[in-house]
Amino acid sequence: MKNRVLKALAIVGGLCVSFGCASGRPSAEPGAINTPAPTALAQPVPDAPQNELSAEDELLLDETFGLENGNSFYTVADPLEPVNRAMFVFNDKLYFWVMKPVAEGYRFVTPTPVRSGVRNFFHNLGAPVRIVNNVLQGKGRAAEAEWTRFLYNTTVGILGFGNPAARYPELNVSPEDLGQTLAVYGIGDGFFLMWPILGASTLRDTAGMGGDRFLNPIGYVDPFELSLGLSGYDKINTLSFRIGDYESLKDAALDPYASFRDAYIQLRQSKIKQ
């Protein structure tokens, strides 16, 4: 059954690519991300009618706006807090002593286009995870978009090092993973976990991460050490784009552990909603 769905998707996606329907589709905002000056700025209408917002837009507005002390927020139990806090300290040291210097050195010797290419390549390899999870969540359109994106970037983008699909907003759907799928199926977070190296997670998301590993080609690389090395390289490459983010977040917090725990929970909640 799943095979059939995928096969159908492959055909649809393949047709799209071969007929150039993706490239022929005029995008609403060409190069939205790369626009140097925000010329494509939506001109705000001063006295626009109040009910012009779409249902999607409505969801983005602050639902706690009118509440005097809107203090209902989603939290996850943290019964292992002492252990998690210890892990947080361990990861903090690992970051400052190992990860950050390595990422900085790597960034220094590697030109940005190469690092971007590597980032695209690893992201492209994650396509099976995203496609399958879109299907599992019944998001046919998004699955199709991911599939088309995968084919397009693998061919035109040369094995996924390029990201020509970035120009088509309709192909860039929010990434899905098994943790989110399980959440959609009604499975709760369980409790919060801070893993060494891997960082913040919950019981559910950890299970999801394990499951997704089976869908990622990197997981099948033999020998196991090479597979692990590739994952590590992916992590360092990603980090090379965000050096300094961790420090600023940490400096802006009164209780860094609580701040990162909440940031993770909020991020996952917003992804599950998308």
Place this chain on the structure above:
Amino acid sequence: MRVTSWIAIIVAFSLLLGFSAVLAETRPPMQTVKERIDQIITVLNDPQYHAPAKKEAQRDKIWEIASPMFDFMEISRRTVGSNWEKFTEEEKERFTAIFTRFLGNSYIDKMQGEYHNEQIVYVKELVREPQALVQTRLVREGAGMPIDYRMKLEDGEWKIYDILVENGVSIVQNYRVQFQSILQKEPPSHLIKRLEDKLKA
């Protein structure tokens, strides 16, 4: 008598004119944010502030531009949440003052240290008076990070009361979680003290 009623009419008229001028000048939320951010970027790129000795002056200048954009009283109240009632009037004021400085320091430091000509793309504004959401993207080395501003209309001006990063991580909620665990065990004065200590460090 005549004269005074004329004066009254003139005063009323000019008040009305002044008032409508204010109304007409209500800038849309996205424009409010964009104007200020553009000015901040100009200051960040200004070569006259690039000497290390000028960092302080640059910070003051950025603060002068940025601070009117925010409603710090609202931010403080929301950050404390239901515990706000435990605060005396004096504590509310002290907390707002210290938390305002705390936020200013943390985020201006970050801007000064981290800004390397990233572009800001203004995506969309959603308005449902008196609230609005302005969606932007910070583009760094080809990758975009969403930063959204939650705003509130107050006396004819749109003011920021929360910032969302990565499509939904609320900064206000993040502080609320941190402060709540402190306020469960300690009185408001301790929280204020902790913020003061962190600022001094």
